[in-house]
Amino acid sequence: MKIAFFGVGHMGAPMAKNLIKAGYELNAYDINPQALEEMKKAGANTFTSIKENLQGADVVVTMVVQGKIVEQLYLNDGILKYANPKTLLIDCSTIDPTTSRKVAKEANAAGFEMIDAPVSGGTAGAAAGTLTFIVGGEDSVVEKARPILSKMGANIFHAGSSGAGQVAKICNNMLLAIHMIGTSEAINLGVENGLDPKVLSEIMKKSSGGNWSLEKYNPYPGVMDSVPSSRDYQGGFGNILMSKDLSLAQDAALSSKTSIPLGSLAHSLYAIHAKKFPHLDFSSIIQTIQGK
């Protein structure tokens, strides 16, 4: 079985390598020659033409950073034109649901089966093969994709029909941003009123304040080992990526005329914060809350 992978950057490369390790033959396409060079060393066939990268492929996996690039890859002079209609199409990019649904619809119209399968887990999860996939598409197509996804990730959630993977990921990450800021505010408020951040964190974890940020990713330096807050917010999930996900949430809220007051404020705060510290981990938002 042969996989045509498009987009072998920070996330795509380790995902593609896990597919090679699992025994798949893999074609890799990217506009960055260095990225292709690295994939060649890892055993991939490399191409700079969409058409050539599709040769002999049974499955397409795309992993890029914007809805526009997804459109460029699939539409017009792209994958839908050159791929064999039996090819299973898997888009792992995190993009707006409208574009995701539009591309899937055109893929279906051209005879293809396609799913959206955005991931969470970051570059570390991609390397370790422990990503979480949140998938949108028909049941039967999701089942076909499952063996491939399972080589790259540990969890596969089926959120609904086409585009639902994007929606679910956007909702999840908005909620994550909200409780990360909320956790930062709560610990900071406690400390400013004389509490020990470790003791307060421990109490809230066991109480109704409990949430993933508090339990797995404490933003207050020194409370938890091995998280970004204990290494000057290096590594992890960058502010610029969280800001992007929140703008996708805002966009989905706009197009569905849904009100997200805390989500919008979280977006404003991350947009401000990300301009100063684009590449620090998103738990560094506590510094903007503290007026640093």
Add this chain to the structure above:
Amino acid sequence: MKIAFFGVGHMGAPMAKNLIKAGYELNAYDINPQALEEMKKAGANTFTSIKENLQGADVVVTMVVQGKIVEQLYLNDGILKYANPKTLLIDCSTIDPTTSRKVAKEANAAGFEMIDAPVSGGTAGAAAGTLTFIVGGEDSVVEKARPILSKMGANIFHAGSSGAGQVAKICNNMLLAIHMIGTSEAINLGVENGLDPKVLSEIMKKSSGGNWSLEKYNPYPGVMDSVPSSRDYQGGFGNILMSKDLSLAQDAALSSKTSIPLGSLAHSLYAIHAKKFPHLDFSSIIQTIQGK
């Protein structure tokens, strides 16, 4: 051992009854004659004078709704004047930390040992004896109080010195309000974009969006049985109480010059919501988010 209980309302009465069941002799004071009548039936000695209620008491427990009333009970012509200085003082009211510390300081000055021990768990937890106490005070005093608290609750957290129980509870409930609104926004955004609220909730619970509201108290009707959202938001923790706790958080933020942007917005939203639906459960905030 004899306990003088002050404030036997919706929360205080079931707490006091659990102390009686545990074998303590109990004096009860309240300004509401019906409340005292009920306590008499439960086996308490009842009084309408602070001084008389203190007769023979080894321990004082106070459970009232405002800092002002705590001051009235303890200061001036109150408990600190009439109690035996060996009496252990336990204030279970949820009030602002400044008042809590002021009263404790005056108690210490008058030779008393005192802790603040606000509770969470609601009237159901009070009746079942499964409350959570978040305690502020000296280690040795907390240890003395522990046997009494354990008759009324299942969890006892020691947050720090005097007032720390109040601070920790306020921080926890602010964080709870934030992730409750965030969870409401996320599920509602998903549903408005075509997702099933159960499927989306299940995915976020297992992902980085996970939090207590999502796991134990889903605000979307029909997702979870036996929670207020599945019985028209009857019972539970009233909006007016959440609004009060958020105003305590805002007050603590003001006095410590700490910034709580999401906490403040949560406060504004609950203040607006609670004017319309004071007694519905706080998970009903999803209705204001939906523009209902």
Add this chain to the structure above:
Amino acid sequence: MKIAFFGVGHMGAPMAKNLIKAGYELNAYDINPQALEEMKKAGANTFTSIKENLQGADVVVTMVVQGKIVEQLYLNDGILKYANPKTLLIDCSTIDPTTSRKVAKEANAAGFEMIDAPVSGGTAGAAAGTLTFIVGGEDSVVEKARPILSKMGANIFHAGSSGAGQVAKICNNMLLAIHMIGTSEAINLGVENGLDPKVLSEIMKKSSGGNWSLEKYNPYPGVMDSVPSSRDYQGGFGNILMSKDLSLAQDAALSSKTSIPLGSLAHSLYAIHAKKFPHLDFSSIIQTIQGK
């Protein structure tokens, strides 16, 4: 000189009638037969075909409610295909700047001159011919349009190049929403603290709190005669329209990666408020602030 008018609804009809009164021959197009009937009585030639409505036209004026409809009117089988390239194109719709610029660009590519000229002043201003036009486009084209616009409005502002009319109107209305809510909060806060709303309004008008909402459109009932707040918020500028303009602001902020924290919160509040009271005047937002 002949004008082809497209969209003769609540706003378009009185605008078109003012052009007829000013002596222009006028063709009118709409998908609503009743609207055309009304225009016929007013002296217009009426058509249900875009192509026919353009017959002999020197100027096109479009006044519709959505970017999508602007695209449908101008692109594909629309105005750019059937109009004489010497026709001056004026779009008075309030839409997103991206669509506005896209249509203008295609118009230019097809040899047309085009401006965007969104209006403020509501149906009353449209009837009285006192609208304000905020215009985007080349200087020379704006000058050509000026005589026509001046028959429908009292003020014509030139905001910049193509799309700038939309941007300026969106910015203005976002600012209007913010100071309307701010004015509502300030007066309400004063009243709740014992002040007379008239006295407070008078003081703030003469002080640094002064703003258009306070001076021309006081949201507190009884402070000012002849404004919507003194007639149960009937008439005026509907909440649903303000909510739409704020979603355009949010959209412009998203596409330009600009942070608008108060603008976003104003949007959330108006979105919530407009679901309950879509057609009340936008100064009724004070009721949501008051928890009514």
Add this chain to the structure above:
Amino acid sequence: MKIAFFGVGHMGAPMAKNLIKAGYELNAYDINPQALEEMKKAGANTFTSIKENLQGADVVVTMVVQGKIVEQLYLNDGILKYANPKTLLIDCSTIDPTTSRKVAKEANAAGFEMIDAPVSGGTAGAAAGTLTFIVGGEDSVVEKARPILSKMGANIFHAGSSGAGQVAKICNNMLLAIHMIGTSEAINLGVENGLDPKVLSEIMKKSSGGNWSLEKYNPYPGVMDSVPSSRDYQGGFGNILMSKDLSLAQDAALSSKTSIPLGSLAHSLYAIHAKKFPHLDFSSIIQTIQGK
């Protein structure tokens, strides 16, 4: 006629000097010896004892930075104890209405007439004698104070009974903060979408976006001469002072259970901003909006 002035700092000193220039004999009290030295040169009698400063005084003027200091000056071993009950008491400090009313009530109980008369206009207005006084108190007392206030200011507004001056000033400054941030967001959004900040400002000034910040105090550098934004935000009204006034607004909202969503967010943003730039003018908030 002799005036006893308490608090001759940045604001108090120029106010007191204007009273001397107007021909009043003036006693000055402060805890800062340098401030007293400066007043001595200006012709004042100076004292470091509250009691001595009151000798022969017909009028007391107090101008300090906190409610606590107002209490210290008037209560216990202070002005109410040592002043002749015929002395007219004028407190020009900006403090919380609750303290203001409490002190006035005790003054009345002790036989004094008292008004609260907080000012706006800054140190420049204090020096030029063009301050605005917003006054709370009985009509007859305000009339008695008017001749003295008119030597220090150009506008005297009577807001209502005791404490009303504080409330009105707080409401006004909250509204000012809101439209300053709103104006910053609107201009910034326009610029990021290609508009000229001068052109956009001019349009909004003449439209419904009009407000004091836009008309008198444009926050965008280069739009308006002689305002802080055109001199790197030096001088003017410091962020720390705006942050203080917003915390008074928040406090008044809390104690009256009033919801101020935009006011609260403005407070959060100014609190964050003032930690970084405490002494820059408050129009510098545009820099935090821009993520600088």
